[in-house]
Amino acid sequence: MSRIAGSSSDVAWMGLRRQWVPVASTLLAALLDTLPIVATTPLVPDFAFLVLIAWRLLRPEIWPAWATLPLGLFNDLVSGHSIGESMVLWTAIFLLLELADSRTGWRDYWIDWLFAAVAILAHGFGGWFIARQMGNRAEFVILLPQLCLSVSAYPLVARMVVGLDRWRLAR
């Protein structure tokens, strides 16, 4: 593909790609929840949240503060959580990350991973707490293997998101 947009349709396509790749990849990751895996113990990471948090840490400026509300609603509907669960957790975590962004000057790979790990733990705890309010008496401990896997899967997901980002911004 030429580096210069040859026509207005090329420009439109690039604009579309630039705007919608982050959203579309998050929605696709949410759809992974409908894969025909039948498990009796939580082990598989929540890919939608991983992809979202990777995009957020890579490109803080593309997300308006309310973007997580429709994304969270979609995730709740697809994955069978109580409606509102991802909406409230994702938005809260994004607002906290904004706060963290305004306080920290330097960011590098390890700090991003640390933020992601804290966010993943908070997300798991929040989901467990909401389920608890709804009469589910499962212990938080049963989520720990899944949370560890999620934390260790973050670099991989972040790498994929970086690849997507390069493609998104490519000319």
Add this chain to the structure above:
Amino acid sequence: MAPPSARRPGFSRRAQYGRFFGYVIAGAGMLFAVLLLVIAIIDPTGYNALKGAALDATKPITSGGRSVSNFFSGIGGTVGNYFNAGSQNAELKRQLQAARRGTIQARATELENQRLKALLKLAGEGDGEVAVTRVVGSSFDSVHRYATLSVGASSGVQPGMPVRAPDGLVGRVIETGRWAARVLLVSDGASNIPVRLVRDGTSAIAMGDGQGSVELKTLEVGKNPFRRGDVLVTSGVGGVYPPNIPVAIVARIEGDRAFAQPLADPSRADFAMVLRPYQPIADQPLSAETNAALTGTAQ
């Protein structure tokens, strides 16, 4: 030097206001989401239409690749079997013995039941199945233990109906779409199933722990009535689950507590049957005559 913040909108008033309203909308949206959650706590089936539509929309993905998932879940099992052959053999022998005991007991119970039923002319309403289907998916990344079935309201499936596999009880339907339904599995942390010990008829409640097994709670104080290998069946108390469906086998005793393994593994069960609630009438308001009789005795 630290890099300048990419989020500072500069001196444009318009950009600053836009950002501010973004936060306002986010805050309001969070409050709204909390409200939705509170409504869900008060009325768990309130969003059935919305969630059912989402279930229907994602069903093609879910049911399309079932054979692939069978292959993948098979790999882990095969490798595990190779390493565990010895202990598995001993375990299976022990289970076989337990099963034999259970069968004899079941036969005796069945005879006794027939006799008692004939005596009382009592039979549970709603025998028979509503639909036979496949378990096509599950919630595998959260604390919930839900499974998805490939039938829904168009086949007569409604929330509250029990679901069983050939091996035993799977759970209870909680949400339905037109062509798909979501099931609360026996091992979910919110699932309570009234059960009976096959050996001596002790009543207990099987409460899920969210990671594939159930804890047994009984009213008896002091002695733990359960032994390893004991089989538990539904007791029919409460009127949702029909009696005598196998539920779980006791796997481990820890002092006063007993933990059991559900007999039906939804990831391996080929078919699941949706049954009618055992006594749907139990949920209905009292009839006029009953009300009159009750108020009559109260006066």
